[in-house]
Amino acid sequence: DQQVKQNSPSLSVQEGRISILNCDYTNSMFDYFLWYKKYPAEGPTFLISISSIKDKNEDGRFTVFLNKSAKHLSLHIVPSQPGDSAVYFCAAKNNNDMRFGAGTRLTVKP
Amino acid sequence: ETGVTQTPRHLVMGMTNKKSLKCEQHLGHNAMYWYKQSAKKPLELMFVYNFKEQTENNSVPSRFSPECPNSSHLFLHLHTLQPEDSALYLCASSQSLQFLNYGYTFGSGTRLTVV
Numbered sequence: 001d002q003q004v005k006q007n008s009p010s011l012s013v014q015e016g017r018i019s020i021l022n023c024d025y026t027n028s029m030f031d032y033f034l035w036y037k038k039y040p041a042e043g044p045t046f047l048i049s050i051s052s053i054k055d056k057n058e059d060g061r062f063t064v065f066l067n068k069s070a071k072h073l074s075l076h077i078v079p080s081q082p083g084d085s086a087v088y089f090c091a092a093k094n095n096n097d098m099r100f101g102a103g104t105r106l107t108v109k110p
Numbered sequence: 111e112t113g114v115t116q117t118p119r120h121l122v123m124g125m126t127n128k129k130s131l132k133c134e135q136h137l138g139h140n141a142m143y144w145y146k147q148s149a150k151k152p153l154e155l156m157f158v159y160n161f162k163e164q165t166e167n168n169s170v171p172s173r174f175s176p177e178c179p180n181s182s183h184l185f186l187h188l189h190t191l192q193p194e195d196s197a198l199y200l201c202a203s204s205q206s207l208q209f210l211n212y213g214y215t216f217g218s219g220t221r222l223t224v225v
Contacts, residue, residue: 002152009150034213043114043200043216044153089153096166096207098214100145100153 006101019077023090030092116217133184133201142184147198
């Protein structure tokens with residue numbers, strides 16, 4: 001029962017352009033959404049989050065958009081930098097239950 | 111030392127062995143978690159502890175046994191594992207189960223291989 005899905009296992013973007021990472025969920029009870037970034041040989045690190053009562057949250061180059069009617073959220077990175085190359089996990093929370101997607105590997109080419 | 115520290119980083123064990131994974135956090139967090147990450151699969155929640163009390167056991171086989179002696183330490187005891195248990199085991203902590211403005215803080219994980 002995969003309640004959080006990241007359908008693109010990989011994404012390649014040119015440096016300076018926008019990276020858009022997508023995530024879909026099925027449980028309408030999720031009330032909080034998060035994005036994590038993971039480098040090889042390290043644990044995931046928290047990047048940005050959004051409450052279900054909002055539709056946008058921005059932090060520097062990172063913006064998360066939430067479309068509750070479509071049960072879809074996305075992470076925009078602009079401008080993309082080579083150091084952004086990592087695996088990005090989407091997560092959604094309902095009470096004490098946090099569900100993760102399988103991740104999208106982003107490669108930013110110089 | 112800050113953050114979440116997991117030891118060992120790598121572990122190879124036979125199916126009849128008994129080993130333990132250790133997690134330690136010095137962030138003053140009250141909730142701690144064990145996750146399993148298998149290749150190309152989502153992170154799977156295994157156990158949740160809140161103020162040293164187990165609040166979640168996500169249908170994990172009994173060959174995995176967690177222990178939380180205090181809010182700073184979390185162990186995962188392993189015995190008679192199967193090769194399909196080979197995965198990256200991640201420990202995480204958060205200030206509380208409800209306060210997640212800054213998400214979880216994850217350790218670097220233990221890469222477990224069962225032979």
